[in-house]
Amino acid sequence: MTDSLRIAVIGAGYWGPNLxxxxxxxxxxxxxxxxxxxxxxARRLAGQGHDVKVTDSIRDLLADDDLDAVAIATPAATHHDIxxxxxxxxxxxxxEKPLADTGERGQSMVQAAAESxxxxxxxxxxxxxPAVLKMRELIHGGDLGEVLFIDSVRINLGLVQPxxxxFWDLAPHDLSIIDxxxxxxxxxxxVSAVGADPLNAGKACIGYLTLPLADGAIAHVHVNWLSPTKIRQMIVGGSRRTLVWDDLNPQQRLSVYDRGVDLGLQVLDGADRRSATVSYRLGDTWSPALPETEALGSMVAEFASAIRDKRSARTDGSAGLRVLGILEAASRSLAAGGGAMPLRVEREAMLAGGTARV
Structure with missing residues (x-):
């Protein structure tokens, strides 16, 4: 264990035991x-026969000079200060997601990490x-071509959060994946958000997010606590191929469709897509093989690798900040009856926080 990094988990509730x-x-x-x-x-999580310190004092914990890192699994409102x-x-x-409870606090955390x-x-x-890592590989490798649309659905009969x-409960998963x-x-x-509260719970229990992207592309996220059926699915449509991720189908989580619509431009003066001939491409469908590995195991390995390589992690603070900015804009849109809202956190500021190297 001499080459291992030493870490403490702060928070022994819902997510802390998994970490x-x-x-x-x-x-x-x-x-x-x-x-x-x-x-x-905390003692129950530490277990018997393990040399794991147990404490209720963050100050005492952080005074340990031999401690390399901490993992925070506490309520979002406490993330900033800890x-x-x-x-x-x-x-x-x-x-733990979300990065913070407000974009301003999240930005402060990103800046503090960069300065330190x-x-x-x-x-x-x-x-x-493994499925999302493969999706990233295919998209970044150009297998899908230009991304035209993303449709994501995350619905189930779930607990109405107090x-x-x-949006804040379920959409961070989909937004982080798309990011x-x-x-x-x-x-x-x-960002446009439309929600409904048919239970009179005092908050949106069903929601739809619409996110126009550059070059005319669009992303759409549907979240719902009230569905009797559980669906976790994302469709990424590209100019060459379309990718479908079904998280609840372990035999075929990913499917790549060589099908789509082709616009063959007619030879006309000022020809554009409005004067195009539509044709349909019907090709093969295939499913890439995926390894059976636990996501959290890969995540903690990435954290160690980022520290040792003195680089930003794949899902760094700026990634968390981008998701947080969309959630805040969604809340503003919801309050305004679904109107389109700009992001308050500038993209350049987020990138500046994420490009700092250790």
């Missing part, structure tokens, strides 16, 4: 401590699944 299990199993990490206000819960304290103590930071030359990584777990609406697979990340021109 602790993967850090403990990883050859890149030594799980050094569990920090939680509930010491009994991350700043950890960065000030010289620790690399992994943060430390890695700030957002735990966008889905981005490290503190957030359906990860698109070259340059997800930078919509505007």
């Amino acid at each position: 602790a299990r993967n850090f403990r199993a990883s050859p890149h990490w030594e799980l050094a401590a569990i920090c939680d206000l509930d010491l009994d819960r 991350a700043h304290a950890a960065l000030a103590a010289g620790k690399h930071v992994l943060v 030359s430390l890695v700030l990584m957002t735990d966008h777990t889905y981005c490290y699944t 503190d957030v609406d359906v 990860f697979i698109l070259p340059g990340g997800l930078t919509p021109i505007t």
Whole structure:
């Protein structure tokens, strides 16, 4: 374990045990401590017979000079203060999604990490699944051609959350995936959100996000707590091929369709797509082979690699900030009756925070 990085998990509630299990199993990490206000819960997570420190004091935890990093799995409203304290103590930071509870606080975290030359990584777990990694590879490799549209559906009969609406609860998964697979990340021109509250829960329980992209492309996200059927599906339509991801079909999570619409331009003065002949391309369908690996295992390995290679992580703080900016714009749009809202966080500012190297 001499070459392993030492990490502490802060928060032993819902997500903390998943992080602790993967850090403990990883050859890149030594799980050094569990920090939680509930010491009994922290002790249970630490387990018997393991040399894992248990504490309820973040200050005492961060005073350990041998600690390399912390993983924050606490409520979003606490992320900013804990991350700043950890960065000030010289620790690399992994943060459960969302990065923060506001874009302003998220931007502050990104800037602090850049100024300290430390890695700030957002735990966008889905981005490290074999299927999504393959999607990114195919899109970045040009197999799909120019991306024309993205349709994403995440619906199920789920728990109505007490503190957030359906957009903030479910959409971060889809937004983080789209941000990860698109070259340059997800930078919509505007954000429009339409929601419904048929239960009178005081918040949107059903929602639709519309995100116009550059060059006329568009992304659409549908989230729903009230569906009796569970669907997790994303379609990425390209000028050459179309990709379908069905997360609930383990036998065929990914399908690539060599089918689509071709516009053959007529030889006319001022010819454009409005004077085009439509033809349909009907080709083969194939499913790429995917390894069976746990996403969190790949994520914690990426965190270690980013620290050792002195580079930004694949899902760095700026990726978390882009998702956070879209969620905030969605909330403004929802309050305005579905109007198109610009992003408040400038793309250049997000990129500046993400390009700092350790």
